[in-house]
Amino acid sequence: MIRTISSEDIIKNIKEMCIEANHFLAEDMDKALKGAKETEKSELGKKILNQLQDNLTVAGEEMIPICQDTGMAVVFLEIGQDVHVEGIPVEDAVNEGVRQGYTEGYLRKSVVKDPILRENTKDNTPAIIHYAMVPGDKLKITVAPKGFGSENMSRIFMLKPADGLEGVKEAILTAVKDAGPNACPPMVVGVGIGGTFEKSAILAKQALTREVGSHSHLSYMKELEEEMLDKINKLGIGPGGLGGTTTALAVNINTYPTHIAGLPVAVNICCHVNRHAVREL
Amino acid sequence: MDKHINMPITKEVTEQLHAGDYVYLSGNIYVARDAAHKRMTEALDRGEELPINIKDATIYYMGPSPAREGRPIGSAGPTTASRMDKYAPRLMDLGQKAMIGKGKRTKEVIDAIVRNEGVYFAAIGGAGALLSKCIKKSTLISYEDLGAEALLEIEVENFPVIVVVDKHGNNLYETAIKAYQS
Numbered sequence: 001m002i003r004t005i006s007s008e009d010i011i012k013n014i015k016e017m018c019i020e021a022n023h024f025l026a027e028d029m030d031k032a033l034k035g036a037k038e039t040e041k042s043e044l045g046k047k048i049l050n051q052l053q054d055n056l057t058v059a060g061e062e063m064i065p066i067c068q069d070t071g072m073a074v075v076f077l078e079i080g081q082d083v084h085v086e087g088i089p090v091e092d093a094v095n096e097g098v099r100q101g102y103t104e105g106y107l108r109k110s111v112v113k114d115p116i117l118r119e120n121t122k123d124n125t126p127a128i129i130h131y132a133m134v135p136g137d138k139l140k141i142t143v144a145p146k147g148f149g150s151e152n153m154s155r156i157f158m159l160k161p162a163d164g165l166e167g168v169k170e171a172i173l174t175a176v177k178d179a180g181p182n183a184c185p186p187m188v189v190g191v192g193i194g195g196t197f198e199k200s201a202i203l204a205k206q207a208l209t210r211e212v213g214s215h216s217h218l219s220y221m222k223e224l225e226e227e228m229l230d231k232i233n234k235l236g237i238g239p240g241g242l243g244g245t246t247t248a249l250a251v252n253i254n255t256y257p258t259h260i261a262g263l264p265v266a267v268n269i270c271c272h273v274n275r276h277a278v279r280e281l
Numbered sequence: 282m283d284k285h286i287n288m289p290i291t292k293e294v295t296e297q298l299h300a301g302d303y304v305y306l307s308g309n310i311y312v313a314r315d316a317a318h319k320r321m322t323e324a325l326d327r328g329e330e331l332p333i334n335i336k337d338a339t340i341y342y343m344g345p346s347p348a349r350e351g352r353p354i355g356s357a358g359p360t361t362a363s364r365m366d367k368y369a370p371r372l373m374d375l376g377q378k379a380m381i382g383k384g385k386r387t388k389e390v391i392d393a394i395v396r397n398e399g400v401y402f403a404a405i406g407g408a409g410a411l412l413s414k415c416i417k418k419s420t421l422i423s424y425e426d427l428g429a430e431a432l433l434e435i436e437v438e439n440f441p442v443i444v445v446v447d448k449h450g451n452n453l454y455e456t457a458i459k460a461y462q463s
Contacts, residue, residue, distance in 0.1 A: 243457025
């Protein structure tokens, strides 16, 4: 049975999700920040973590975006193969939703039309859209506005197979150390291992949308996530990069098969404003 | 140590500031990021005057989200300062005293801070909603066409910042991290 979803419905939901994600963090992030306050050893670090909690309260109560960088809108669409979208093309619907969300929601327009000429598009479009065809008759939408303070500190390492697990660990630590205070720690570290050059980057981005506190279903990857979180928090970078024991709230690693000759590792860093809204139509 | 400072920040003020101090700023400061810095530099290249009074100026690296009706400004946290590294030493040499942003600076910028007895403050990145509550007024100064990147003057009250690089070149990003490495 083919199920019909109207493009109007997609527009409305994307619009609401852009506004929602920029004013309210998901519960897992709120919980992780609260937990960090208990364990942080630096007094200044504790003070900053308290301010981040206050910031979330003010944002939600007064409808002021959590961060002024309301991001470029990254949208993941998981389209059930029994879904028929009626109306305008899906891509146009997503962009119309972003346009309405960013203009009506008082969100910053941070997108330029051309990377060299740099003229602002004035409505934060286009979005970055990742499509996946999945079984079923539902449409799952994830809107993850991504700020560029942390995006700029993200890296891809094309390691050799011989570099192995140790090489992966070193790559992650290098990226986090280089990011330091620039990426607005405490950060969430999304890691993609395997695939091709671009696949590893998408895996890393998807890893950022995974719940903080969740773990890879692969036991050795779960161990790696825990080990890297511990190692990162021993770097001393701390909240705001001003010293402390809370540098990251989570390390989420996603993997994929890769080529016999390669070991791509992408590290996508997100600040403590790790935003995503998820809905299923 | 917590300190309260009224603008402008002069040499007499930076004399009292040390890396690690927690400071509350009150008074008028300018707001500019990449595009506005590029335009100011181009104006200087053409021999034109700057649209701001650079002497003892404090520039906050920030691009706010739009203000809702009845409010002076939207979310207003710091942006990454390293993107202004190319432009900052020239403005410091012309009289600018203080920069507010977040993240590491180049040696050239730190040298310019020492040379001009200036200061680099960090505001808390990603706390834009909270920081906006300390901004009482916002006025457009120039480059309106740049939208979120326009040059503004804002009036702040008890705006919280931390001294990262003081006039002696002490750098909190380097010293504080060492204290918590294990």
